[in-house]
Amino acid sequence: MRLRAATTDRRRFxxxxxxxxxxxxxxxxxxxxxxxxxxxxxxxLIDLTQSLAVEAHHPASGxxxxxxxxxxxxxxxxxxxxxxxxxLEGTKFLGLPDAWNGPDPYADVLEAEKLTVxxxxxxxxxxVGDFYQVLGRGFLLNLRKMDELGLDTTLRGAKATYxxxxxxxxxxxxxxxxxxxxxxxxLKVSDPHDLLTGAxxxxxxxxxxxVGAHGLYAHFRHDDTPENDRARQEAWGVGGTFEWRRFxxxxxxxxxxxxxLSYFVAAxxxxxxxxxxxxxxxxxxxxxxxxxxPVTVLAEAKxxxxxxxxxxxxxxxxxxxxxxxxxxxxxxxEKEDLxxxxxxxxxxxxxxxxxxxxxxxxxxxxxxTHFLDPPDAPGSLTPIDPYDDLDRIDHTTxxxxxxxxxxxxxxxxxGGFRQEKKKxxxxxxxxxxxxxxxQVPVAPGFAVxxxxxxxxxxxxxPLLGTTAWREGTLAMTWTLWSDLVVAAAADYSTRSxxxxxxxxxxxxxxxxxxxxxxxxxxxxxxxGLKCVGGVCRILPEFDGAWVQWVERF
Amino acid sequence: MRRHAxxxxxxxxxxxxxxxxxxxxxxxxxxxxxxxxxVHRDVFGEPIPRAEIADAKVVMIDFWATWCKxxxxxxxxxxxxxxxxxxxxxxxxxxxxxxxxxxxxxxxxAESNRxxxxxxxxxxxxxxxxxxxxxEMPYTLLLxxxxxxxxxxxxxxxxxxxxxxxVRALLETP
Numbered sequence: 001m002r003l004r005a006a007t008t009d010r011r012r013f014x015x016x017x018x019x020x021x022x023x024x025x026x027x028x029x030x031x032x033x034x035x036x037x038x039x040x041x042x043x044x045l046i047d048l049t050q051s052l053a054v055e056a057h058h059p060a061s062g063x064x065x066x067x068x069x070x071x072x073x074x075x076x077x078x079x080x081x082x083x084x085x086x087x088l089e090g091t092k093f094l095g096l097p098d099a100w101n102g103p104d105p106y107a108d109v110l111e112a113e114k115l116t117v118x119x120x121x122x123x124x125x126x127x128v129g130d131f132y133q134v135l136g137r138g139f140l141l142n143l144r145k146m147d148e149l150g151l152d153t154t155l156r157g158a159k160a161t162y163x164x165x166x167x168x169x170x171x172x173x174x175x176x177x178x179x180x181x182x183x184x185x186x187l188k189v190s191d192p193h194d195l196l197t198g199a200x201x202x203x204x205x206x207x208x209x210x211v212g213a214h215g216l217y218a219h220f221r222h223d224d225t226p227e228n229d230r231a232r233q234e235a236w237g238v239g240g241t242f243e244w245r246r247f248x249x250x251x252x253x254x255x256x257x258x259x260x261l262s263y264f265v266a267a268x269x270x271x272x273x274x275x276x277x278x279x280x281x282x283x284x285x286x287x288x289x290x291x292x293x294p295v296t297v298l299a300e301a302k303x304x305x306x307x308x309x310x311x312x313x314x315x316x317x318x319x320x321x322x323x324x325x326x327x328x329x330x331x332x333x334e335k336e337d338l339x340x341x342x343x344x345x346x347x348x349x350x351x352x353x354x355x356x357x358x359x360x361x362x363x364x365x366x367x368x369t370h371f372l373d374p375p376d377a378p379g380s381l382t383p384i385d386p387y388d389d390l391d392r393i394d395h396t397t398x399x400x401x402x403x404x405x406x407x408x409x410x411x412x413x414x415g416g417f418r419q420e421k422k423k424x425x426x427x428x429x430x431x432x433x434x435x436x437x438x439q440v441p442v443a444p445g446f447a448v449x450x451x452x453x454x455x456x457x458x459x460x461x462p463l464l465g466t467t468a469w470r471e472g473t474l475a476m477t478w479t480l481w482s483d484l485v486v487a488a489a490a491d492y493s494t495r496s497x498x499x500x501x502x503x504x505x506x507x508x509x510x511x512x513x514x515x516x517x518x519x520x521x522x523x524x525x526x527x528g529l530k531c532v533g534g535v536c537r538i539l540p541e542f543d544g545a546w547v548q549w550v551e552r553f
Numbered sequence: 554m555r556r557h558a559x560x561x562x563x564x565x566x567x568x569x570x571x572x573x574x575x576x577x578x579x580x581x582x583x584x585x586x587x588x589x590x591x592v593h594r595d596v597f598g599e600p601i602p603r604a605e606i607a608d609a610k611v612v613m614i615d616f617w618a619t620w621c622k623x624x625x626x627x628x629x630x631x632x633x634x635x636x637x638x639x640x641x642x643x644x645x646x647x648x649x650x651x652x653x654x655x656x657x658x659x660x661x662x663a664e665s666n667r668x669x670x671x672x673x674x675x676x677x678x679x680x681x682x683x684x685x686x687x688x689e690m691p692y693t694l695l696l697x698x699x700x701x702x703x704x705x706x707x708x709x710x711x712x713x714x715x716x717x718x719x720v721r722a723l724l725e726t727p
Binding site for chain 1: 593661
C-alpha cells in the first residue's frame with residue numbers, strides 16, 4: 001500500500017465524482033422509485049436489501065486521501081420450498097493519484113460474493129452454492145459471518161442436512177469463498193478455493209443426552225507457497241461431542257492432523273529452511289452449568305494444542321499484508337470483547353458464578369480464568385507460538401447489572417484484572433480494566449445512553465523495564481423522537497505507536513422507516529486489535545467521514 | 554465499460570425489482586418466515602414444538618449477544634412483555650448470535666436471568682442468514698402469520714413504548 005505520488009490529486013477526484021455521479025443518481029432514483037415493501041404475490045417473495053456507503057479516508061499511514069463508494073445488494077427470492085439468494089458487492093475507489101507503487105491496493109472490486117439456492121423439506125434441507133458451516137464448538141471448523149472483523153467466509157459447493165426428532169445428519173463439501181476486498185487493508189483478496197468436506201451426525205437419546213461425531217477433510221491450494229507460514233497441503237480431523245442440556249453438560253474432543261510446509265532455522269543458523277512435516281492438533285473441552293436457587297455456576301475447561309486451520313493465500317498476497325483468514329475458532333474462556341491474542345495451545349479453566357439478587361433486581365457475576373503452560377502434544381513441529389513461553393494466566397472479572405424503573409433504566413459496571421506471566425526472560429503482561437454503562441429514559445421517545453471504558457496495560461520486561469499505556473472510550477448517545485440517534489464519542493490511547501492520543505468522533509442516524517436508515521459518521525476512531533468470539537484482527541485507525549444508506553425492502 | 558459494471562448491474566437489479574413491483578401486490582407485508590423449520594430447540598435443549606410457533610398470534614424475535622450491552626438492557630423489557638402478553642398469544646424468541654464456542658455463556662446468561670421467553674443459540678448463523686443478514690443487534694422483528702410486519706434496529710428505552718404499542722395492536726387485531 002505504497003503510493004508513488006505524495007499528495008491527493010483533487011482534479012482526478014472531481015473528475016471521478018462527475019464521471020460516476022450519473023450512475024449513482026440513477027441507482028438512487030431507481031431504488032427510491034421502487035415500492036417500499038417486499039414484493040409478495042401468492043407464494044412468491046422477493047426481498048431486497050441494499051447498503052450504499054460513500055466514504056472519505058485520510059489514512060494515518062501518510063498515504064494520500066482517497067474516497068470510495070461501496071454498494072452491497074442482497075436479493076432473496078423464495079417460492080414454496082425453494083429459496084435463492086444472491087449478494088453483489090462492489091467498491092469503486094475515487095480520488096486516487098494516477099501513479100501507484102503497489103501491485104493492486106485500492107483495486108476496484110465487483111463480485112457476486114454469495115450465491116445460494118436452498119430447498120427445504122420437512123426434515124431435510126439442501127443448499128447448493130454458498131453456505132456457512134460449524135462443527136462442534138468450532139475447534140475443527142467455524143465458518144460464519146463476523147461483520148465486526150470484516151470476515152465472511154463460506155464454502156461454495158453443496159450441503160445437505162436431515163433432522164428428525166432424534167437424528168441429525170449433515171454432509172457438505174465446497175471451496176472456500178472469502179470477502180474479496182479486505183476492509184482493514186483495502187487489499188484485494190483472492191478466494192483461497194481450499195476444498196473442505198465433512199460430515200456430522202448426532203443422536204438424541206430419550207433422556208435428552210445427545211451424542212455426536214464429526215469429521216473434516218481439507219485439501220489446500222498453493223501448498224508450494226513458502227510465504228504461507230504454515231502452508232498446509234491437506235488436513236483431516238475427527239471429533240466427538242456429548243451434550244446433556246438438562247444438566248448443563250457439554251463435552252467435546254477433536255483430533256486434527258495437517259501435513260504442512262513448516263520453516264526451521266537452517267544449519268547455518270541464519271536462513272530459514274522449509275520442510276514438509278505433519279502437525280497434529282488436539283482439543284478437549286468440557287462445560288457444566290448448574291443453578292442453585294438464585295446462584296448459577298458455569299464451569300468450563302479446555303486443552304487445545306494447535307488445532308487451528310487458516311486459508312492458504314495466493315502467491316504474493318501475504319507479502320502485501322493480507323491477513324490470514326481463519327477457518328477455526330475456539331472457546332476463549334475469557335471476556336469476549338477484550339483484545340486478547342487467542343492461544344493456539346492452552347490448558348485452562350474458568351468458573352463463573354452469577355447471583356440473581358432479586359430484591360434489588362440485579363445480577364452480580366464473578367468470574368475467574370486460569371491457564372497453565374500446556375504439556376507438549378506428540379507430533380508438534382511448528383516452532384512459533386506467542387504463548388510458547390507461557391507460565392500462567394490469571395483473569396478475574398466482577399460485574400454488576402442493575403435494573404431500575406421497571407427495567408427501563410439499566411446500569412452496568414464491570415471491572416477486571418488479567419495477568420499473563422511468561423517464563424523469563426519474556427515480558428509479563430498486565431491489564432486492568434473497568435467499564436460502566438447506563439441506558440437512561442428521559443421522556444417518551446427520548447433517551448440517553450452513556451458508556452465509559454478504561455484499560456490500563458503494562459509490559460514488565462526484565463531487561464527493558466516497564467512499558468505502560470492506557471486506552472479507553474467515552475461515548476454518549478441521544479435518542480430523539482425515537483427515530484433520530486445522535487452520538488458523540490472519544491477513544492483514547494497513550495500507546496506510543498499511535499499518532500494521536502484522542503480520537504473524537506460523532507454520528508447522526510435517521511431511521512426513517514422500520515427498515516430504512518441513513519447514518520453519517522465523521523472523525524477519528526482508534527484502530528488496533530479487535531476480537532470477537534476468539535477471532536482477532538488488527539484494524540486500522542480511521543480518520544475521515546462516511547455516509548451509509550441502508551434499506552430493506 | 555468495466556468501470557460502469559457496478560452501476561449497470563445495480564441498476565439492472567433495481568430495475569428488475571421495480572418492474573416486478575409494478576406487477577405485484579405491495580399490500581402484503583414483507584417476509585414469509587418458516588420459523589418452525591429453523592428453530593428446533595432452545596438453548597437448554599428443550600424441543601420447540603411446531604405448534605408453539607404456529608399457534609402464536611404474534612411472534613417476536615430478538616437478536617442479541619452476550620457481549621452486546623444494549624441487547625442485555627433490552628432483554629428484561631422483552632421478558633416483561635412476554636410475561637404480560639403471553640396469555641394473549643405473544644411468543645418471544647431471543648436468538649443469541651454468539652459464536653459456537655460461547656454456547657455455555659449464552660446458557661449461563663439465560664439461566665441466571667430466568668427470562669419469560671425462550672432463548673435460542675444461532676451457533677451456525679442459519680437464523681441470522683434468513684432474518685438478519687447484516688447481523689444487527691439488537692434487532693427485533695414482529696411476525697404475524699409467519700410474515701414480518703415490524704422491525705426495530707438498535708435499542709433505546711425511548712423506543713420501547715412504541716414496540717409495546719405495536720405488540721398490543723397486533724394482538725388486538727382480529
